[in-house]
Structure formats: C-alpha cells, structure tokens
Amino acid sequence: MSTSQIAFLKGHGTENDFVIVPDPGNAIDLPAAAVARLCDRRAGIGGDGVLHVVRSAAHPEARTMAAEAEWFMDYRNADGTIAEMCGNGVRVFAHYLLRAGLVEEGDLAVATRGGVKQVHIAEDGSITVSMGRRLLPEEQVTVTVDGRSWPARNVNMGNPHAVAFVEDLAHAGDLYAAPEFAPAAVYPDGVNIEFVVDRGPRHVAMRVHERGSGETRSCGTGACAVAVAAARRDGADPALTGSPVTYTVDLPGGTLVITEHPDGAIEMTGPAVIVAEGFIDPLWLETVIG
Numbered sequence: 001m002s003t004s005q006i007a008f009l010k011g012h013g014t015e016n017d018f019v020i021v022p023d024p025g026n027a028i029d030l031p032a033a034a035v036a037r038l039c040d041r042r043a044g045i046g047g048d049g050v051l052h053v054v055r056s057a058a059h060p061e062a063r064t065m066a067a068e069a070e071w072f073m074d075y076r077n078a079d080g081t082i083a084e085m086c087g088n089g090v091r092v093f094a095h096y097l098l099r100a101g102l103v104e105e106g107d108l109a110v111a112t113r114g115g116v117k118q119v120h121i122a123e124d125g126s127i128t129v130s131m132g133r134r135l136l137p138e139e140q141v142t143v144t145v146d147g148r149s150w151p152a153r154n155v156n157m158g159n160p161h162a163v164a165f166v167e168d169l170a171h172a173g174d175l176y177a178a179p180e181f182a183p184a185a186v187y188p189d190g191v192n193i194e195f196v197v198d199r200g201p202r203h204v205a206m207r208v209h210e211r212g213s214g215e216t217r218s219c220g221t222g223a224c225a226v227a228v229a230a231a232r233r234d235g236a237d238p239a240l241t242g243s244p245v246t247y248t249v250d251l252p253g254g255t256l257v258i259t260e261h262p263d264g265a266i267e268m269t270g271p272a273v274i275v276a277e278g279f280i281d282p283l284w285l286e287t288v289i290g
C-alpha cells in the first residue's frame with residue numbers, strides 16, 4: 001500500500017459493513033495485513049471487509065470482464081483473504097458508484113471474482129442484484145456447535161455455504177469461533193455457515209459465521225443460499241413448479257428479499273448506506289505496513 005493520502009468511505013448493507021477504497025487505476029497495493037488493520041474495529045476503521053473499487057481494465061483479474069462491466073469489486077474479507085463474491089458488498093459498491101457520479105440510477109454491471117453481476121438501482125435507493133445461478137452439490141455436510149450437530153445443505157453462490165436449519169438461533173452459540181463442519185474435504189477453501197429458523201410462510205431468520213470475517217450482522221450470498229435451501233426443504237423448487245419463489249430473510253442487521261426463478265437465476269433486493277468518508281492517515285499506514 002502506498003503511504004500517500006488514501007481516501008476511504010464507510011458503508012453497510014443490512015449492517016454488513018465495509019471500508020470502501022476508491023482506486024480507479026489500481027494504484028493501491030492492499031496486502032492482507034493492511035486489509036486486516038483497516039477492518040480492525042479498535043485499531044483501524046472497522047468493517048467486515050474491504051471494497052476496493054477499481055476499473056476492470058486496470059485489474060489483472062478483471063480485464064476480461066472490462067467490455068461488460070466498467071467497474072470491478074475487488075472484495076476482501078476482514079482477515080485479508082479474498083472471496084469470490086459479496087452480495088451485500090455489491091449493493092454498497094453500486095451505491096458508492098452512484099454517489100460518486102460514476103454511474104447513473106437504473107441498470108449497471110459490476111465485475112466480481114464470481115463473474116459479472118447485473119445491478120438495478122431503484123429510485124427509492126433499494127438495490128437489486130442478479131446473483132446468477134446457484135450450484136447445489138450433493139455432498140452431505142454436518143455442522144457442529146457446542147456438541148450439537150445438524151445436517152447442512154451445501155449451496156454455492158459463487159462462494160461456498162453450508163445451510164443448517166436449527167430449532168433456535170441461540171443454538172448457534174456465541175459464534176466467536178468458526179463452527180465445525182464435516183467432511184472437511186467438501187470445503188477445501190473454508191465455508192460460510194448459516195443457521196436458520198422459520199418465521200412464517202416463505203419467511204426465515206438466520207445468523208451467519210462468515211469465512212474470513214466471523215459472525216456478521218448480514219450476508220447477502222448467505223441469504224440467497226438460505227432461500228435456495230429453504231425452497232428445496234419446502235418442496236418449492238422453482239425449476240419444478242415453473243414459478244418464481246420469494247423468501248424474506250431476516251438477519252440481525254436487517255431484511256433481504258430473495259427470489260429464485262425457474263431458470264435458476266437468483267435476485268436479491270436490499271438497502272445500501274454510506275455513513276462516512278475521509279482519509280487514511282499516512283503515518284498510521286506506515287506503522288501498519290512497516
């Protein structure tokens with residue numbers, strides 16, 4: 001990371017919060033240690049992750065998507081690891097682009113490591129993301145917390161998820177540590193784990209332990225994985241019924257609405273908020289990166 005002044009913003013989507021680092025030319029090197037310090041809630045700015053805003057043409061991982069999507073969401077988890085996709089992050093990313101005058105309200109495409117996502121920014125500020133299609137690998141997975149185990153559904157939303165239906169969200173415990181899962185070979189790169197209870201017809205509530213970030217107040221890809229798993233459990237597979245299925249998913253930080261279409265395409269709608277902007281102190285950064 002360079003030590004000249006670096007602008008940042010802070011934002012969140014249903015309280016899944018991010019440090020936004022605008023860097024159109026990809027001039028800022030963001031080593032994992034710097035990301036972890038930026039996300040540190042006491043020694044840094046604080047966040048569940050970093051949204052590095054880069055022009056696709058300027059980033060080696062996004063160049064091939066540049067013709068379709070001008071902007072690349074270079075997403076990092078709070079511990080500095082890289083993830084394929086962040087559902088809440090994409091909404092906040094799009095909201096930032098609009099606020100910065102880099103895009104207009106309506107439709108835009110955002111490049112991510114999980115492919116190009118189509119985003120719609122509505123007049124009321126809500127944002128809908130076409131999350132693409134999910135994969136439902138067949139492996140049987142078990143999730144364990146404090147000696148209690150549940151079968152979990154393996155859902156891939158570009159990033160990996162294990163969805164466990166539980167009797168009580170409190171059974172997930174304090175989630176300070178990552179829940180155990182087995183077999184380990186199903187998720188060689190780690191996994192995001194969702195715990196789900198029913199709230200009503202097509203209405204669920206969840207908690208999540210995110211790979212690389214710990215328990216967060218919301219996870220967009222996690223909410224999509226939960227809606228898919230709930231639809232299968234409820235016998236409401238849109239591919240079989242021919243009709244879209246919508247679930248309302250309550251999270252500790254807010255509510256997301258997820259629709260799965262008969263062709264497998266999934267849409268997520270929710271809010272995005274920018275709360276602050278400023279500059280990272282170059283002297284502090286020097287101490288971070290040594």
Ligand SMILES: N[C@@H](CCC[C@H](N)C(=O)O)C(=O)O
Pocket residue numbers: 016077082083084085086087088089159160192210211212213216218219220221222
């Ligand atoms: N909070 C995100 C997911 C971020 C990535 C995840 N922790 C992973 O490592 O896959 C969301 O809103 O989807």
